[in-house]
Amino acid sequence: MRYRLLSALIISAVAVVEAAPAAAATYDYIVVGSGPGGGPLAADLARAGYSTLLIEAGGDEGDNPTYSEIAYFNEAANDEATRWDFWVKHYDDPEEDRKFAHTTWDTGDGTFYVGLDPPEGAKYLGIQYPRAAVLGGCAMHNAAVCSLPAEDDWNIIVNKTGDTSWSASNMRQYLKKIERNQYLPPGDPNRGYDGWLATSVGPTDWARNNSNPATTILKKLAALTGQDETRAADLLGSDILTEIPNLDETSSFYNLAQHADNTGKRNSPNNYVRATLADPAKYPLTLKLHTLVTRVLFDESTVGVEGVEPRAIGVEIMEGQSLYKADPKHRGQTSPKSQILAAREVIVSGGAFNSPQILKLSGIGPKDELAKFNIPLVKHLPGVGENLGDNYEGSLLAMGQTPVQSGLITAVFRTPNAPDARRNIFTWCGAFSFEGFWPGFPTWHGAEQYTCALVHMQPKSQAGSVTLRSADPQDVPDINFRFFQNQGDQDLEELVEGANILREAMNAVPEPVAPFIERHPCEGDRRAEGDCGVEVQKEYFKSQAYSHHATSTCAIGGKDEEMAVLDSKFRVHGVRGLRVVDASAFPVVPGAFPSCPTMMISVKAAEDIIAERKKEEAEAKKL
Structure with missing residues (x-):
């Protein structure tokens, strides 16, 4: 089977983007990634009155019917306007991987070959795992299924950390907070009717x-x-x-419930972010599209000092379209790097593949892997990029x-x-x-x-990993699920x-x-x-077998748990001013579909952060 490789709209292969470095700016919070983890979190922080920058590597397709109409979800997942192609492995053994009937090859003539008998000279790519670089993230190209994890999937975090706010009974409140139910009679005390996320059934x-x-x-x-x-x-x-x-x-x-309204319109973090941006006088949210975060910045005076936890102070970015090599429209584009500062925190919400990549590029991860690419070590956390799981x-x-x-x-x-x-x-x-x-x-x-x-x-096995191929932030990591x-x-x-x-x-x-x-x-x-x-x-x-619900590569766990990356408040262990809020935080795959559970933990993270900030402000007033 042959398939078109690139859109006819792409006329030439150009492009080094010559943009002037962005002027330095400072926000209370910087959120990296606008999907189910980052989008709602950024909106909630802005609605609480904190200046918040939301950074998204893609554009905004909220008015595009391919994305806004649930019926077109297959077209959305195939659309080169937003698609990032991760070519993943299922096994360590290449021969086992190449049994997959839909193994994909680059023919070199502008098409893909999909199958087990590629033409001579075709370049092996692997097993496609499409992600969405777009405002709203993968909640903009999925089938919008909304389901909840088993209670044990929530309670495992209680058992690991002792934080009872993660109990299954307590986590139900976050569904109620975000939901705008359109299929049940009003009045159910356990359900939400005025949230930002419409739910409907067929x-x-x-x-x-x-x-x-x-x-x-x-x-x-x-x-x-x-x-x-x-x-x-x-x-x-x-x-x-x-x-x-x-x-x-x-x-x-x-x-089957979907995060869509009863007319078939998709509802996602895109809607909530746009609604927040619509009132800039009230909600101090800034959105930067087509912006690739290359690393988290740290206060150098806190790095490598015994007894001092490194402190995140901002991000380094590149601005321009199709900068990441997973983008099928990438043609060698690059861009000058600039810096943006965060007075309070940096929150990484790039998803199960990109969040561990960003942490590692920033010096947080397994020290031997970072040393291999001459990345200065900020914090040795061997669990970053490990524990990759999926249904x-x-x-x-x-x-x-x-x-x-x-x-x-x-x-x-x-x-x-x-x-x-x-x-x-x-x-x-x-x-x-x-x-x-x-x-x-x-x-x-x-x-x-x-x-x-x-x-x-x-699934019993969460033995997969996301590892760096290089120190180039435009490069795509090596992803092996080890099914x-x-x-x-x-x-x-x-x-x-x-x-x-x-x-x-x-x-x-x-x-x-x-x-x-x-x-x-x-x-x-x-x-x-x-x-x-x-x-x-x-x-x-x-x-x-295939999969498309990757999780757990920056897993929450106890402070004495060797492979834990985050504490129960999403804070990176041993680092100040840095959190990860997305599906990578789940210690295990949360049920059958992670989209709605990830939106729920996004709201929980906002609640945790705002509560901490209010406590700090109250203590400051006493001094």
Whole structure:
């Protein structure tokens, strides 16, 4: 398969940007990155009255229908206007990586080749992991699924740090603070109705039509997951963001919630930042777009002094478009470096790939790695860039004899072989195709296509890493997820069991759709012929699993925990004036989709910072 490499709008390969160095400026807070972690945090700090600079490497596409309309999310993730291509590894073994069916190559003639038989001379790139360089971050190109982690995913931080504000019961308040619910009757005391983040759901009435073939699939899946199949249509309308006892052990259907309004308009940090910028007299927020942060600056008098913690005082930047080499429009652009100062703090919110890169370029990270690139050591923190984790994802894709007229079936359930009582599979089924990420995804297999996509939760292995390739801030780090490295057989067996349950439900579909012809994991009649058992499917998922919820590379942990990077208030251990607030802070992957949980911790971080500042101001008045 060949795909266009660059937009036709790119006419020439030019460009060293000759811009004058930016004038020095000082703000109370500098926030680096405008995604689910940084965007809401910057807006909240400005709304509390603190001068705040929000820096974003991309532009603003908030008025572009490709981004503002949820229906176009596949186009948004493919759009070169905002896309950053990280070519990642799943394994240390290159041969294992090259089994991935959507391995991508640069043909050298302006196109990508995707597949396992590249043309002669093609340059190997790897496995695409697109991120969004745009105001609002990846919340501007995702499918906007809004779900919450298991309680244990919050409580692990309590256990590590002793900070009870991270308890699952307390973290619910942050959903309420940000939410503008558009699908429940008003008055639920546990939900928000006047926040900045709209939440909505889709229709489920189709499930009451017993002649609909997909209703048969729904009922069969209900029976297979311990639900009352006679109430399947009612259960499909359940609120996925609900709070009930033993929720994490309860297999159920849900109506998929999205951070979008009830007209299909995407809601994200973009909306909140823009609303804050709209009242500059009241809210002192400044936004710098197309600005690449190259490193955090430190007060040199505090670096390397025994008994003194280094203090962050600002950032170094480069200004211009497409400066980062992950940008497919990058053509060697560079720009002079300038500095911006922070009177209070620098907060890094670049995401699970870029936050550890920025810390390392700034001298914070494993000392041996920094020494390799002659980066002066500010603070030895071996956990920076380690502990990279993600959900494992895969799908069952089959072709019916006729199109399946179906709404979306969403379920969260426990496979019988799960190691504990918690649910471990999040699935959504419908007449679509989703098989991972590559340039030009997804493949349209025809109107008869039907997919059950599945996300494996609570992955046992978080052995991945983000390491520097060089000291060049425009360079892209080396990213290796090391899939299934720890307890891999257990995770693979859970994926296979989940697939078997979904397959049995799908194959209950009646004529004229029946019989489904499976494309994967069990192609054609392999299963009927006894040639697609557990081991065969394990090998399929081992080579073809994908992911797009990277977390945990600057993980919160106790001060005596060797690989911890942050304390429970997001402060970098052993450094003053520096925090990291984004999905990299989670010690473990937070549930099935990290977007809404990351927005929640962004609000928590703002609350923590403002409380600290108020306390300092009160103490200063006493003196």
